[in-house]
Amino acid sequence: MKRTKIILDCDPGHDDALALTMAAASNRIELLAVTTSAGNQTPDKTLNNALRMLMLLNATDVPVASGNQRPLMRHLKIADYVHGETGLDGAELPAPSFEPQDCGAVELIAKVLKAQAEPITLVVTGPMTNIALFLRVHPELEDKIKQIVFMGGAAGQGNVMPTTEFNMAVDPEAAKIVINEGIPLVMAGLNVTLKAQIRPDDLEHIKAINNPVAQAIAGQMDFYGEWYGQDKFGLAGTPVHDPCTIAYLLKPEIFEAHNAYIDVETQGSLTAGETVVDFTGLMEKDNNAKVLMNLDRVQFIEMIIELLHKFD
Ligand code: BDR
Ligand code: CA
Numbered sequence: 574m575k576r577t578k579i580i581l582d583c584d585p586g587h588d589d590a591l592a593l594t595m596a597a598a599s600n601r602i603e604l605l606a607v608t609t610s611a612g613n614q615t616p617d618k619t620l621n622n623a624l625r626m627l628m629l630l631n632a633t634d635v636p637v638a639s640g641n642q643r644p645l646m647r648h649l650k651i652a653d654y655v656h657g658e659t660g661l662d663g664a665e666l667p668a669p670s671f672e673p674q675d676c677g678a679v680e681l682i683a684k685v686l687k688a689q690a691e692p693i694t695l696v697v698t699g700p701m702t703n704i705a706l707f708l709r710v711h712p713e714l715e716d717k718i719k720q721i722v723f724m725g726g727a728a729g730q731g732n733v734m735p736t737t738e739f740n741m742a743v744d745p746e747a748a749k750i751v752i753n754e755g756i757p758l759v760m761a762g763l764n765v766t767l768k769a770q771i772r773p774d775d776l777e778h779i780k781a782i783n784n785p786v787a788q789a790i791a792g793q794m795d796f797y798g799e800w801y802g803q804d805k806f807g808l809a810g811t812p813v814h815d816p817c818t819i820a821y822l823l824k825p826e827i828f829e830a831h832n833a834y835i836d837v838e839t840q841g842s843l844t845a846g847e848t849v850v851d852f853t854g855l856m857e858k859d860n861n862a863k864v865l866m867n868l869d870r871v872q873f874i875e876m877i878i879e880l881l882h883k884f885d
Contacts, residue, residue, distance in 0.1 A: 576603040577694060577822050580685055582640070582678065584612030584699030585622040586656055587663070587797035588724075588815040591790060591877070592698055593623070595819040597630040598786075598880035602822065605693065606685045607637045608678035612699040612743055613652045614660025616642050619699070622661040624669035629789055630884075633671045636685070640678030640703035644744035652739055655800045663796025664789040678703040683711045692719035694822065697751075698815035700740050701725070705747035708754055720757040722822060724815045726835070726848030727763035728864060734843060738763050741837060742846035749837040752848075758862035760835060761817035762848060765828065765865040769817050770810030771798075775874045779881060786884035813877075820873055821865060827876075829867035834858040 579602060583589040596602045607627065609619045620639040627633055643649045656662065674681050682703070686693070695718055697704055708715060725740035725748065733742045741748045752758060771779070771794060780791045798811040821828055831852055838847040849856075850864055 574601060576601055578603045578605055578689065579694045579696050579822070580606045580608065580682055582608045582610060582695065582697045582699065582703050583623065583815070584610045584614070584619045585626060585661055586613035586619065586699070586815070587661060587793045588813045589613070589698045590622065590626050590661055590793060591813055592815040592819050593626050594630060594786060594790060595816055595877065595880045597632045598883040599823060602819065604632070604635050606681050607635055608640050608681055608703055609637070610640050610699040610703050611643055611649050612740065613656045615649070615651060616640065618660040620673060621669065622659065624671065624673065625666035628667040628669055629786060636674050636681060638674045638676055638678045638681035641706060644700060644702055645705060645746045647744065650743055655797065657796060661793060663794070664792030666789060679707045679710050682707050683714055686714045686717035689717055692717050694719050695721045696818045697721060697723040697725070698818060700743035701747040701751045702744045705750040708750060715754065715756065718756050720759060721751065722759040722761070722818045724761045724766060724818050726760055728848070728850035728852070730763045731847070732763060736844055737846040738848070741848055745837055745839040745846040748846065749839050752835060752837055752861070755861070758835065759821060759865065760848070760862050761814070761821060761865045765868055766814035766817050767808070767812045768870060769814065769868060769873055770808060770812050770870060771874065772810035775810070778878055782878070782881050784884040787881040790881065816877065817865065817868065820876055824872065824876060827869040827872045828865045830863040830865050832860040833862055833864045834860050835862045835864065
């Protein structure tokens, strides 16, 4: 069976941690490296969380490197109000007994890509700062990127402002660089990720899986669900945004996708970080992205549960 080779650039983060878990669990994905970005928490904490999760997952052979300390042109705004003091509150995780690579994210991505005969997939589940820097430092390696599958943005929705999503809002300039590079894009934005909900019954199923990984994920989901359980959101469950990227790679058929031209607004005083999504050719540009708009939620949850059982 051919495995999809990926590098995961993430800012764990509860939903990043679940995406990482799914990638590590699946025998149809080969996780070549994990790089961490500043986003949900400060870069020291997101790095530590990636290392702790890889310990839990018994995947300490995966090379890890830390990336940017702050966005390209802005101050870092974290989401501790969602992800807590550690960035991954809700479960005890093992202290890391292995070290990150002796290089930064940009160099680790370069090293991994250089070693590949065929182009591979970059999965990005945090702000795009590392990837923008990588593309500026190593343009000669761009051909080694088959596609970028990212969680971020939305068509006409937002979660930090009415039309801006967190990952794009943290570093709009980085997102603009990456999205305009001409690399094929798959965008898992809020249109789909808000529908990718773990409902209370699903969480009970996860809690009943008797292995340390599922137990940790359940604890993390309890914490993360506190934020999304607020009445003001009116949600029937907890949306797990970042796992949509891995789920798409494993089962694209459970997603509804539309081709579109996308770009990022960087100037607006109310809209910096908005993804402008043109489905109907209004901007007379060639489509550059598949935009995920809906998913079969039941199959998505079944996939998560099946992958969590791999740690039995
Ligand atoms: C995105 O922001 C972060 O809080 C999550 O990890 C996800 O990547 C959702 O807007
Ligand atoms: Ca994230």
